[in-house]
Amino acid sequence: MVSACPACGTGVLAGESFCERCGHDLSAAVTAAACAACGSAAVGADGYCENCGMLQPSGRDHVETDLPGLAGVSDRGRRHSRNEDAMALAAAPAALLAVVCDGVSTSARPDEASQAAADTAAGVLAKRLADGDDPQAATRQAVRAAAAAVADAARPGEDAPACTYVSAVVTGRKVTVGWVGDSRAYWLGTHSALLTVDDATPGTHMLTAWLGADAGEVVPHVRTFTTDGPGAVVLCSDGLWNYYPEPESIAANALGQAPLAAARHLVRLANEAGGHDNITVAVIPFGQGEPGETTVAFPKERSD
Numbered sequence: 001m002v003s004a005c006p007a008c009g010t011g012v013l014a015g016e017s018f019c020e021r022c023g024h025d026l027s028a029a030v031t032a033a034a035c036a037a038c039g040s041a042a043v044g045a046d047g048y049c050e051n052c053g054m055l056q057p058s059g060r061d062h063v064e065t066d067l068p069g070l071a072g073v074s075d076r077g078r079r080h081s082r083n084e085d086a087m088a089l090a091a092a093p094a095a096l097l098a099v100v101c102d103g104v105s106t107s108a109r110p111d112e113a114s115q116a117a118a119d120t121a122a123g124v125l126a127k128r129l130a131d132g133d134d135p136q137a138a139t140r141q142a143v144r145a146a147a148a149a150v151a152d153a154a155r156p157g158e159d160a161p162a163c164t165y166v167s168a169v170v171t172g173r174k175v176t177v178g179w180v181g182d183s184r185a186y187w188l189g190t191h192s193a194l195l196t197v198d199d200a201t202p203g204t205h206m207l208t209a210w211l212g213a214d215a216g217e218v219v220p221h222v223r224t225f226t227t228d229g230p231g232a233v234v235l236c237s238d239g240l241w242n243y244y245p246e247p248e249s250i251a252a253n254a255l256g257q258a259p260l261a262a263a264r265h266l267v268r269l270a271n272e273a274g275g276h277d278n279i280t281v282a283v284i285p286f287g288q289g290e291p292g293e294t295t296v297a298f299p300k301e302r303s304d
Contacts, residue, residue, distance in 0.1 A: 078275030162212030189231025
């Protein structure tokens with residue numbers, strides 16, 4: 001296989017120790033990851049090939065998480081060169097929780113921002129809930145920590161990394177959702193409903209709130225509702241809801257399936273519809289609750 005010298009770009013054959021043109025020592029490149037397009041070992045720390053410019057595939061191109069009681073799938077989609085979404089899920093005896101974050105593509109290193117936010121928030125949620133905090137307080141603390149993690153990732157001289165955020169905590173018959181941006185939470189059941197309101201200019205994808213060093217004060221929306229019967233909570237990035245915005249359409253393709261099967265099915269549908277964006281879906285089935293008049297009962301939002 002022919003690759004390229006990382007120093008001058010001249011083609012070199014596999015097994016050669018030195019570049020015949022510039023004399024560069026090629027031994028250090030033997031164990032380096034080769035570019036998926038041109039075979040060059042000149043893949044930079046940012047994931048781009050310095051020879052042909054291709055962004056290398058990553059382990060995040062398609063991610064599946066399957067835990068007792070919940071599951072999630074995150075996929076690169078058909079149009080993007082990398083997956084800038086991230087998710088984090090956790091199952092505990094007293095609570096199930098999920099976080100979905102969507103990196104803002106116009107910002108620097110959006111994939112890093114979304115991963116930092118999701119991992120940080122899930123860790124804080126799990127700890128706060130274990131320490132006895134109520135889900136609303138835990139959610140607010142998780143968003144603050146996630147916002148700080150994304151802000152801390154900013155580097156001098158570059159645009160600030162940024163992402164959106166949505167989370168759900170299921171405890172008993174209560175479901176608490178928190179969000180910043182336009183990633184969404186849905187209730188799927190007898191009376192399916194969208195549980196979040198996009199932080200975006202109406203009719204556009206122009207965000208009015210996000211996580212990042214340039215976001216200003218981050219004030220999360222936090223709401224708790226009581227279920228009226230069996231169903232599921234779905235968190236998703238706009239890679240899904242751009243194609244399936246109505247809760248009834250998501251419910252028709254998710255209810256009655258195991259969590260992982262439902263998440264896989266929804267991701268597949270978004271890809272079949274065009275896969276224009278990254279797609280992330282987390283599903284938390286909910287089988288408890290007493291039948292009632294309404295699906296959700298939102299208390300007045302409170303802020304700290």
